[in-house]
Amino acid sequence: VSPERTPRARPAALAALGALAGAALALAACSNDDPAKPISLGRPSPAPTTAPTTTPPLVSAKGRVNFKGGRRYADDLARGLAVPRAELCRELSSFDCVDEVHNITLGGVDPYDAAIYRPSRERSVSTVNAVDRIALTACDGRAKRDFGDPDRAAIFGELARTAAAPTRAALVATANHLYAGLLGRDPNADEIDALVTFYGDLAAELGPSAAPARFATLSCYAVATSEEALFY
């Protein structure tokens, strides 16, 4: 990931990530029910007092959650974003992020040269950095493809095919594409609202011309680095 790709709206992205993992921002639902109407910018306020629209998560009896590992995670990302696996993420444009550079830290093995026969049970401090780079690179690559050739867009067509500010319907469609591709399901109402709110925050910060492309990368990143995408 080159420096210029580093998202400026990092706090907002993390807020969105937190919203997807928890319930706090899920309550910050957009009250705009007209899918054709451009959404308002900025965080809606005050926070709604109605009950969340999603069913509370079930409590696990086993509490057994495993990291997918680099290989499976990358395959899921590549398929979910319709990016060729070999082009998903390459450090220095040359070395595959998962199979070569971050293999061990992502739970891989290297039996032939390094005598690492089994995946480490513990994740290292650099695992999160590796996941971060892979997800951000993959999402940025998808966004660039879609905004570069909107007619053949796979995920972000509704954002890329218009110069106008995206409608709520376009944002909902984007959320649907992301959740279907990366998590294999539809987003619920809270998750849609969290992304719509996030777009509002981003547009307020970056302006309406820069926000759609940046939103594409960061909304994808938020979903791709959710617990649901990383663990099973």
Next chain:
Amino acid sequence: VPGTNRRNPSRTRDTARPHAARRPLARATGAGPSGAGRAGRAQADFFFFLAEAIPVFFRRKALFVGAAALLSAGAASARPLAPGVFCQTYPDAPACAGGAVDCSTCHAGPPAFNPFGRQVADHLAPGAPRPLDDEAFRAALATALRAVERLDADGDGAENTTEIGRGSLPGDAASKPAAGAAGKYDDAYAHSKVLVDFCGRSATRDERAAFAAASDRKAALHDALGRCLRGEYWRGKNGAVWNLANPKIRPLSSLKGGEGAGPIPLADYDDDYALFVYTQIDDHDARDLLLARYYVARHDGEVTTYEPFERSALEDYAVRPGDGTSQTVDAGERAGMITTHWFRMINTMLTPMPRTTAAQAYRAYLGLDIALLQGLYPVPGEPRDYDNKGVGAPECAGCHATLDPLSYPFSRYEGIDTYDQGFPDVPSHYQPDRLARFVATDGPGIAETPERGFIFGQPVENLIEWARVAADSDEFAQALVLDYWQLVFGEPPRPDETPEYTNLWSRLKDAHAYSVDRMLHDLVATEAYGVP
């Protein structure tokens, strides 16, 4: 201490190796017919090999020294017999489900006791003269264990007997009995897991919807598993099954022969991986890990396929000529993974008494690590110390009374030998008189080493019998299932899951005729797998 010549302590096993055995190494340095152009790289790689091999050698040596020191220092406290006595006293304890209880049950790090170990020690034949002989120790330990059952050694609120019965550590307050998971099998959850575990990918939205709509979800779940088990992620090169073999094969690219050969091509571990995967798929008998007299060719493609073949050593050399490319033991002396060219080369190497080889076979295929005092079945009168290494000393004999007779059946199989034995002129690397050539370095006793040995305390005439006893044992089935359990769960069975684990390996032996595929269909139907 193994590796030291007692008559001449300055000579270790490596420096004392036979002259002929040095030839492949001389060739590797460029002195042989490899050619000057290759010499520099080969020499550099050889030193790299030494840099890798020497620390391994000394680590192993240090392990033996360390074990000996511990046993010596704690002769009355850390006894090799103790894990076995514990499991004889509590055969249903979850800690014994894998075959042997862990040292941490009684020790904070042998020979130091944890609180439970101290309680037991306090009740161990108090007042009786020390040291206790083995029989007195067995009886006293069983009595002491019973005596402290109702106590709470670690003060965590659970009696020792409760912790033993439910699989937590009675000497560790941080380890408490599990309450037991309550939950309901969720087939949609299991279906999603099956795709990740066995297909290597998450379910798509369409797949989830189709599963939810299936009229027979149980059948749909097993259909999905069946498809995954036929897929490349599961059975391909560097796939899930392939990688299970890594710690058993212990490959090293610099010594590889055949495709992608390293600079010192001594043997080709691709054969080992192919045989391993073949035994684990398509309802093949998994015991062929130790019983196969055939080898397996791998055919790469969209989905990798495997094809067994049977050739004598000479026939195989004719088909696959070159350095370290073929198998060098005839079918009659083959015992699956533990007689492959690679396994013998990387474990036996240049040693006359292949203790490392036997220990690795025991660890890799039976889950028993002698260095951790597991699987000890001392044979009366052993160790005889045929190679004059001093293993009869009391501090060594505790393990070597099992390890040495376990090793004898391996002693007729050559390790690093392709060049010095003149293969293919010498048609097989199973040599009944192999040990005679080590007399000059290991003393006359080495030639008296019998091929007859013992496994699980049971006599066996040769390695073929050794492998048969091993393959039919509970330990083999337990270790096999444990590999897959840990692959999908990332951890050993929890105490409340022990009955399901036991059922899996029991049915693998009986109902499933050692088919891993069928065992896996059982596994995904367990509550351990399907309860979120």
